[in-house]
Amino acid sequence: MDKIKVIFCGTPQIGASILETLIKMKNVEVKLVISQPDRPVGRKKELMPTPVKQVAIKNNLKVIQPIKILEAFDEIRQYECDFIVTCAYGQFVPTKILELPKIDSINIHGSLLPKYRGGAPIQYAIKNGDSQTGISIMKMVKKMDAGDYYIQEAIKITDEDNSGTMFEKLAVLGQKMIKENLIKIYNNELVPIPQVEEEVTFSKNITTEEEKINWNDSAINIWNHIRSLAPRPIAHTFKGQERYKIEKAKVINQKVINQKPGTILDINNEGIIVQTLDQQILILLIQRTGKKMIEANNYKLNNLNDLKIGDCFE
The missing domain is CATH 3.40.50.170 (Formyl transferase, N-terminal domain)
Structure with a gap:
């Protein structure tokens, strides 16, 4: 042929x-x-x-x-x-x-x-x-x-x-x-x-605003949101005027804590634990504006101080 x-x-x-x-x-x-x-x-x-x-x-x-x-x-x-x-x-x-x-x-x-x-x-x-x-x-x-x-x-x-x-x-x-x-x-x-x-359902192109993490959502939904945007354009969140990109995380289920969603509960040798609407998210890869993407446990290992326990992401 x-x-x-x-x-x-x-x-x-x-x-x-x-x-x-x-x-x-x-x-x-x-x-x-x-x-x-x-x-x-x-x-x-x-x-x-x-x-x-x-x-x-x-x-x-x-x-x-x-x-x-x-x-x-x-x-x-x-x-x-x-x-x-x-x-x-x-x-x-x-x-x-x-x-x-x-x-x-x-x-x-x-x-x-x-x-x-x-x-x-x-x-x-x-x-x-x-x-x-x-x-x-x-x-x-x-x-x-x-x-x-x-x-x-x-x-x-x-x-x-x-x-x-x-x-x-x-x-x-x-x-x-x-x-x-x-x-x-x-x-x-x-x-x-x-x-x-x-x-029929639709999947319109994702806007920059839609890349932002909503901490008032469930941990599962936030985890899926982060995965859906990795490795690019990467989900992001703010602490004050500072933007942080979060490329990898996982859901954990600690005791129910009466804390505002977005609050940093702990910074340990595994990463950064953040409260959501229900469970918690363990951040594994994070990038501050102007810096490189790093493993989130570096905050504990290297005593980085731009994020602290009790801080709250918007």
């Missing part, structure tokens, strides 16, 4: 993993790669190529980075393709472009649709305490993540997982699924399944 011709759209590492798989497939030819524009990163604000762009350059593939993908329509349509494949691209792809492929435009989405349509499905699955998430390979339509899906596979979320580990696991699952199913879709062997609209 002729090679399946693909235009790929993606930006972060999970997209780069899918692109690498497509490149390695003997029966696939990647004609064009589309990624978001490079963004400044780090304290020095240096422009860094996106992970997808890095893979494209390494494999001598043509890559474009339009600010708005529709602006590149005339260029994109020059590349005849069977599929447009997207994974975490980060832009709406207009119908005009979705209709260019001979067969279909498909998206590799990090949730079990119709659950968590939108830009942060992995984070929301962890934040809401779900026991599993997964990958859906779906048809792309004008409405966000609303297309029929060809296939889904689930994967467990363990207590040790955060968004970082789940992105890695879902990248591996997505690689396996596209490798196994792209040819089936090409050969019309998979029947698209409509989403049940009554079961």
Whole structure:
């Protein structure tokens, strides 16, 4: 058979993993790669190529980075393709472009649709305490993540997982699924399944304000919140004007203490114990503004004094 011709759209590492798989497939030819524009990163604000762009350059593939993908329509349509494949691209792809492929435009989405349509499905699955998430390979339509899906596979979320580990696991699952199913879709062997609209939920992009820890919530919810934002952008809290990022914590259950939620109850060789609405959170990794992320037990070991027993996070 002729090679399946693909235009790929993606930006972060999970997209780069899918692109690498497509490149390695003997029966696939990647004609064009589309990624978001490079963004400044780090304290020095240096422009860094996106992970997808890095893979494209390494494999001598043509890559474009339009600010708005529709602006590149005339260029994109020059590349005849069977599929447009997207994974975490980060832009709406207009119908005009979705209709260019001979067969279909498909998206590799990090949730079990119709659950968590939108830009942060992995984070929301962890934040809401779900026991599993997964990958859906779906048809792309004008409405966000609303297309029929060809296939889904689930994967467990363990207590040790955060968004970082789940992105890695879902990248591996997505690689396996596209490798196994792209040819089936090409050969019309998979029947698209409509989403049940009554079961739709959304996962909008998380704002800076939503990264803030609410100590008036339960310890379980706070723990899930912290996990959902690690290793980036990282949950944060304030003590006065000072901001602290908290990357890792766990729930503990001491005796019920009549203390305001957010109060530091103890600083010991394990970390920093903070009261919540019900139980307590043991902070394990913490970062003060302008400092490095450290193990929270350093406060005890090194007699750091910017946090003390009795202090209260907002």
